Amino acid sequence: MKKTILLITPENREINKFRKKQVNNFIQITMPYLAGFIDESKYDIILIDEYNQKIPFEDRFDLIAITVNTSNASHCYEVATKFRNKGCKVVFGGPHSTLMPDEAINYCDYIIIGEAEETWPQFLEDFYEDKAKKQYKAEYATALKGIPFPRRDLIKGRCFTKGAVFATRGCPYQCSYCNLKQIYFNSFRVRPIEEVIEDIKSIDKKYFVFWDDNFFGDIEYAKRLMKELSRLNKKWAAQVTLERCEDEELLKLAKKSGCIYFFVGLESFSEMSLASVNKTINNVDKYKRIIDLIHKNGISIQAGIIFGFDTDTKDVFKKTLEACNKLGIDGVTVSILTPLPKTPIYDQLKKENRLISMDWMYFNGKTRVAFKPKNMTPQELFNGYMWFRKEFYSMKSIIKRLSVSKTNIIYNFIVNLGYKFSIRETRFSNIEVNKYDV
Incomplete structure (x- = not known):
């Protein structure tokens, strides 16, 4: 039965x-x-x-x-x-x-x-x-061979956004705010290329995303995969690290195989902030050269930006906006620093008695602040984050950034408008701080 x-x-x-x-x-x-x-x-x-x-x-x-x-x-x-x-x-x-x-x-x-x-x-x-x-x-790291395809036939109401696939698992880096090392075994693994290609073929839409944590974690593997992918006439996006994009052969293969945009975790335009969370793989001095190279190859950039590092002061929001406009960043996914459990930054903030709440609703990185920042109040951090979102997706900023980028302009304009219209007067939600005070 x-x-x-x-x-x-x-x-x-x-x-x-x-x-x-x-x-x-x-x-x-x-x-x-x-x-x-x-x-x-x-x-x-x-x-x-x-x-x-x-x-x-x-x-x-x-x-x-x-x-x-x-x-x-x-x-x-x-x-x-x-x-x-x-x-x-x-x-x-x-x-x-x-x-x-x-x-x-x-x-x-x-x-x-x-x-x-x-x-x-x-x-x-x-x-x-x-x-x-x-x-x-789980007692050991799983080999990603012979695994089943996702049951996309069970997905309802996702006409354009149900195409997700993964080719690799894990990330070679050790950022202190990231919990990948605590969730997965500490090893970077890849699926057989022929299985990934068959999985992508089974997606009945032209557009899809790689759900990998770092699609360029193994550059030679990525190159072999994209050579096969170029035969499928699909359009795709993936999350990558900026420093791997210095390889122009990699970028040309990505574009030829249908890449529209990269999600790149820039996180900050401050070397001090990046060093404070062990993300020294990002070099701020190289941002412009690499971003220009990505744009030159016809690929857009959705940048990950985080506010709330201990080195951030109240002028970080305006400085970040100016830098994004100047570089022609096509879009951002902006977040409030979130000390996820078992990460080094969580342990640090808990030891310093700076966690505001143990209600996990506060740990979403979007509508709440879960800790006491060093150089501003939680309210000021939230207000600055919201100001940046609104200004970045203002028509003035959209036009300025896309005129610098000149990449996939129609697509990027539509995506930017989607973000613009999604922004609301989100209220600061830290209303029960004392109840969960730790």
Whole structure:
């Protein structure tokens, strides 16, 4: 007899409202990927993505599976509690469950810790046989060979943004605000190129993104993959590190294979700030030369910018805007520094008694400040961050930046307008600081 399983990609209301009108929100790939492991002779599968769907609390399922990231943890605990009160069983996995298993286990029946390629199928088999254990933990780094394709057929309402695929796992660097080393085994791995290409062929849309943490983590692998990719007539984007883009052969192959833009974690225009979080792979003096080289090869740049480093003062917002305009940065994903659990920066701020709250809602990097900055108040950090977002996506800045970039102008103009219209008068949400004071 079949059992029913509900797979949930969670998104709390606060973040959903923040992201809703942006036009380039691609699907989070975890749950469609995990659906590929499920034996449909034993399970009926329903996939819900809270970005554009509501969770069917009124229905009954044998098993609820939720991938838990830190900013959604409190929301996931509430969702799980509602289902468990109805007698449904809940299994957690994902980054936060891996980082904080002793906490997460209090809100679910089963937990998957770490990479799931081996443990997830074993859990599903055990659950079907009514002999599932409380905890499953990955004991070694998974080889990314022969893994299933994501079940994109289960994705609803994502006409243009359901094409996500991954070719590699991990990152060779050690930035102190990043939790990749704590989530994955400390090794950079690649999928067989022929399997990646077949996965991409199965995407029925022209556009897709590589969901890799660092697509250029292995340059020779990336070059071989892009040579094969150039035959498919697809358009794509990926996250890369700026210093790897000094290789012009790499850029030419990327453009020829259909690359539209790179997401590049610039983070800051201050060498001191970069050094403070162990991101010395970024060299501010090289930014202009490398960015010009990327633009010369017809590829746009979506820059990751972070505010709130200990070296940031109140003039950082204006200086960053001026630098972005001058360099012709096509778009930004701007965040407030977020001390994710188990990272070096989390340990530092906790030791210094600078964490404001232990409610994980505060750790989303977009609508709240989770710590006490060094050179400004939390309110000033939030206000400066919001000012930068509004000014960066003002018509004046859009026109100035795109006139410098001259790259994919129509596409970039549409994306910039999407961000512009998504910006609201977001209120500073740190309203219960004393309640969670640590």
